[in-house]
Amino acid sequence: MGARADLQARERAAVADVVASTLRHDLRNKLASVRNASFYLMRKMQKTDVWSTDARVEAFFQLIDRELAAAEEVLTRRAPVASSDKPLCHASEAMEQGLREARVPEQVRVERDFKARGTVPLDLEDLALLVRCLVDNAVEAMPRGGMLTVRTWDVEEGEGGVGIRVEDAGEGLAAEAYSRAFEPFYSTRPGHAGLGLNIVQRLVLRNGGKVALDGGPSGGTHVEVLFLHRPEAGARMRLAGHDEIRGSK
Amino acid sequence: METSWTFGRCLLLVEDDPSNRMTLAALLEEAGFAVVTAGSYAEAEKWLNHPRPIDAVLLDQSLGDGFGTGLIPLVRHHMPGAKVVFVTGADSAIDMPVDAVFRKGDHFEALLAFLFKLLPQRPLGMSSSAPGPRRP
Numbered sequence: 001m002g003a004r005a006d007l008q009a010r011e012r013a014a015v016a017d018v019v020a021s022t023l024r025h026d027l028r029n030k031l032a033s034v035r036n037a038s039f040y041l042m043r044k045m046q047k048t049d050v051w052s053t054d055a056r057v058e059a060f061f062q063l064i065d066r067e068l069a070a071a072e073e074v075l076t077r078r079a080p081v082a083s084s085d086k087p088l089c090h091a092s093e094a095m096e097q098g099l100r101e102a103r104v105p106e107q108v109r110v111e112r113d114f115k116a117r118g119t120v121p122l123d124l125e126d127l128a129l130l131v132r133c134l135v136d137n138a139v140e141a142m143p144r145g146g147m148l149t150v151r152t153w154d155v156e157e158g159e160g161g162v163g164i165r166v167e168d169a170g171e172g173l174a175a176e177a178y179s180r181a182f183e184p185f186y187s188t189r190p191g192h193a194g195l196g197l198n199i200v201q202r203l204v205l206r207n208g209g210k211v212a213l214d215g216g217p218s219g220g221t222h223v224e225v226l227f228l229h230r231p232e233a234g235a236r237m238r239l240a241g242h243d244e245i246r247g248s249k
Numbered sequence: 250m251e252t253s254w255t256f257g258r259c260l261l262l263v264e265d266d267p268s269n270r271m272t273l274a275a276l277l278e279e280a281g282f283a284v285v286t287a288g289s290y291a292e293a294e295k296w297l298n299h300p301r302p303i304d305a306v307l308l309d310q311s312l313g314d315g316f317g318t319g320l321i322p323l324v325r326h327h328m329p330g331a332k333v334v335f336v337t338g339a340d341s342a343i344d345m346p347v348d349a350v351f352r353k354g355d356h357f358e359a360l361l362a363f364l365f366k367l368l369p370q371r372p373l374g375m376s377s378s379a380p381g382p383r384r385p
Contacts, residue, residue, distance in 0.1 A: 021339070025311065028338035029266045032353035036272035039357050043279065072354045179315040181291065 012128050014199045018184045021202075031068055031075075038064045089124035091116040091162045093150040097124065098131025099150065107145025116152035118162045119226045121207045130203045133196035134223050135167040139176050140189060140223060141170030149222075161228035169220045181213050200225070255281030258368060259302065262286045263293040263317060264309045264336070269353070273307070275334075276357050290315030297323040304368055305332040307360075308347070310339060321346060332367045336358070 042061045045051050051058065092114035104110060120127055131150075138148050146169035155161040155238065173181070180186045182201045187194030197213070200223070204211040209227040216222060260282050264270040267288065274284045285303070287293035290312040297320060306324050317335065323331055325346075333346075338353040349363045361367040 025338045029269055032269035032338065033266070033272050036269070036276055036357060040272060040279065068354075075354075117312050121362065167269050176314065182316070183311065232353045 010125050011132075011199075014129060014202070015195055015201065018195050018198050020215060022184050027075060028072070028101035031071055031128060035065070035068050038068075038244040047191040052056045063160040078187045087126075088119040088121060089127055091118070091120050091127065091164055094120070094122075094124050094127035095131050095150055095152055095164070097128035100130060101134055102135035102139065104135065104139055104143070104148065107141055108142055108148050109146075113149070113153075116154050116164075117163045118154045118160065118229075120162050120164075121209075122203065122227075126203055130200050130225070131164070131166070133200050136222075137196050138166050138168035138170075138221075140192070141168040146220075151189065155226060159229040161226060163227075166221055167216070167220060172215045172219050172221055178213060178215070182211075197223070253281075254365060254368075255371075256306045259283040259285065260364075261293070261296065261303050261306045261331075263287055263306065263312065263320065265311070266309070269309075273357075280361060285361075287359075289313055290319065290336045293320055294323065297327055299326045303328060303331050305334055305364060307350075307351075309333065310337050322371050332364075334363060334367070336360075379384050 012150040021036045043060070045057055095112075095114060099110065119123045122130070135148065135150070142148070148169075149165070151163075151165040151167075153163045155163050164178060177188050182193075182197050184198040186198075201211055203223055204227075207227065209225055211223065213221060213223050258281070260277055262270060262274055262277070262284055264273065265288055270286055270288060274286055279282045285296070285301075287296050291314055292314070294315075299308070306320075306328070308320060308324075310317045321333060324331055332348040335347040335350045336353060337350060348367055351360050351363055
């Protein structure tokens with residue numbers, strides 16, 4: 001599979017993951033309401049004569065509880081992790097791949113500042129997908145063109161890590177949009193699915209990183225992603241496209 | 250179902266799903282808590298900016314008009330003594346500065362057990378026989 005086809009496949013998988021997760025969340029809400037309502041009614045019924053005269057009442061409440069637990073189990077069941085190896089890649093390499101795959105028009109100038117030498121705990125293709133989502137968002141924020149700034153750097157504090165930042169020079173977002181931007185299917189632009197930042201957030205959180213969206217003092221928005229190293233004794237890690245190494249960094 | 254350890258305790262329940270809000274509030278009230286509800290981020294924000302004494306905030310993440318996590322700094326600022334319990338239906342809980350995480354779908358008794366552990370015990374005489382959550 002070529003790099004572009006692989007990225008498209010990962011994008012489709014990421015979108016499917018968002019949709020499935022949203023459905024699981026909504027179903028869990030409904031099941032929780034049914035469970036709470038059932039528990040409330042059971043408490044009330046226990047105080048009535050029917051509870052002791054008709055054994056089926058208690059049996060039916062138990063049945064509801066069992067079935068809800070079974071439905072929860074189905075929702076919680078996830079595909080097994082294929083490998084215990086942990087992927088690693090170089091942020092700057094993923095930035096370049098993400099930029100290549102993104103739709104950057106001519107009127108958008110790209111300023112690169114790639115200083116990171118450390119690694120990020122994601123496959124190269126996953127990090128490239130993350131970058132592409134951020135770059136697509138930034139480009140869409142500048143319909144008349146402007147400066148797109150992409151940076152990577154090594155975090156020196158604590159155990160260290162790698163930082164990634166994508167910044168646009170657009171008009172910025174309304175206050176409400178900052179608090180909702182990571183929600184699935186939320187978009188301020190008509191015709192957009194509103195999945196990009198949610199995909200970014202899921203990739204980051206699943207791999208122990210942090211992500212923040214903010215506006216600059218002179219307009220525009222930036223997204224900053226931090227992957228901080230956490231000591232993991234004896235962890236076996238795989239550097240994507242490179243030889244296997246051992247260690248936490 | 251009222252128990253003495255819950256008596257006089259006030260909870261703020263922030264939940265945008267009406268069915269969840271109604272059923273969870275009913276169970277908490279049945280357990281003896283006073284419950285104030287907010288059905289959206291904006292409603293909760295308004296409430297938190299004019300706070301009254303509360304013991305704990307039960308916070309849903311997806312509120313339709315914002316994320317519950319955005320309200321945590323407001324709670325910490327205006328109600329430094331209040332505990333924050335994150336009530337989530339998401340696949341995995343985000344690493345965040347809350348006092349407990351309760352998964353939607355877990356049994357209500359588990360939530361009561363969380364609250365029993367979190368809320369500071371009162372001096373004897375105010376809550377002399379705090380039995381903790383009952384078992385079903």
